[in-house]
Amino acid sequence: MESVQAVKQRFGIIGNDAKLNRALEKAIRVSPTDITVLVVGESGVGKESIPKIIHSLSHRKHGKYIAVNCGAIPEGTIDSELFGHEKGAFTGATQTRSGYFEVADGGTIFLDEVGELPLTTQVRLLRVIENGEFIKVGSSKVQKTDVRIVAATNVNMFEAIKKGKFREDLYYRLSTVEILLPPLRERKEDIHLIFRKFASDFALKYKMPTIRLDESAVQLLQKYRWNGNIRQLRNIAEQISVLEQNRNIDAALLQGYLPNIGNNLPSVISHTKSDSDFSNEREILYKVLFDMKADLNDLKKLTMELMRNGNSEAVQQKNQELIQKIYKPEPETIADKPTEETAVLQIPQEVSVTPEVTENYDYIEDITEEETLSIHEKELELIKKSLEKNKGKRKLAAEELGISERTLYRKIKQYDL
Secondary structure, X not given: OOOHHHHHHHHOOOOOOHHHHHHHHHHHHHOOOOOOEEEEOOOOOOOOHHHHHHHHOOOOOOOOEEEEEHHHOOOOOHHHHHHEEOOOOXXXXXXXXXXXXXXXXXXXXXXXXXXXXXXXXXXXXHHHHHHOEEEOEOOOOEEXXXXXXXXXXXXXXXXXXXXXOOOHHHHHHHOOEEEEOOOHHHOHHHHHHHHHHHHHHHHHHHOOOOOEEOHHHHHHHHHOOOOOHHHHHHHHHHHXXXXXXXXXXXXXXXXXXXXXXXXXXXXXXXXXXXXXXXXXXHHHHHHHHHHHHHHHHHHHHHHHHHHHHOOOHHXXXXXHHHHHHHOOOOHHHHHHOOOHXXXXXXXXXOOOOOHHHHHOHHHHHHHHHHHHHHHHHHHHHHHHHHHHHOOOOHHHHHHHHOOOHHHHHHHHHHHOO
């Protein structure tokens, strides 16, 4: 089994990043097997190198290696390209044609941008992966093929599955082993090494001195976001090599070749709200409502205390503290122009306590306590009903109750359900 360093030299891969080394190690280890591999990463990170490494180190290295860009083939012809067609299968099919899966029998097929495949083609591909069978367009004859499939995509597959653009079963068949190639901005120490390699190659190609970056230019190179990754870095190196007479490049000169530098700096700001954000807002709202309920109960108790103990100084102090807690108007509003709310909240200086009201104090206090407890009882009842209705499935129950699944799980633990 070849070492990572030997593979780098053989395939011209530059860099010492830990994530890059891990990706190469996984490629080397899966090469002797026939496991399907999915290479994921942003556009321009060099995903096409992985299937070449896997094919060249496998027992299929003497078979054919075919790379197919699924995003570049029109939807109407992609089935014909992959699986072939019979003569007369459609307009323009003047003769029988073999598809890539038939031609590459015994070898390897690299399906680049596999996330762009139409759903009908995905069904056909799933059958090939499962049992090696396919049918040509316009034919009813089942054919067999022995092909190793390596796929790659820069699409967020889980989002594509969620939107119904990619089959979940196909994703799990393709990603038996998933290899992630990191974007260039996460390989800061490798950026200058790669740039120097490109600069040396273009100096030989165009027969001119090699361009060199000073320290300020190197720092700028490492801070830039590189949305186009290695492909963009290569283009920048080629432009500077051809256009600049001065072969020593500083930051000011380099900046002129970096498009939209202000918009390409790393950012941690998110402009979208996730489901968890809405769940948190809902939980905050519930807390506010429960706090209001507690304040109202405190006010009831204070009123009963006033009716029982009269107008003592301690009760008046407690009264004022509660008013400040519940209602905090602007000072000038109270002093200059009492509002309807302040009038409602003011407690009269003298309270006439009748025997009937005093006798009913314990009864009112009991109602207050009962109301406080009934919230939890109702909540427990709703959770039980929702879980029974959804047969114990927490996700469905949480959606029905309008809370997050995490909150529901916490409530289940709280009530020991």
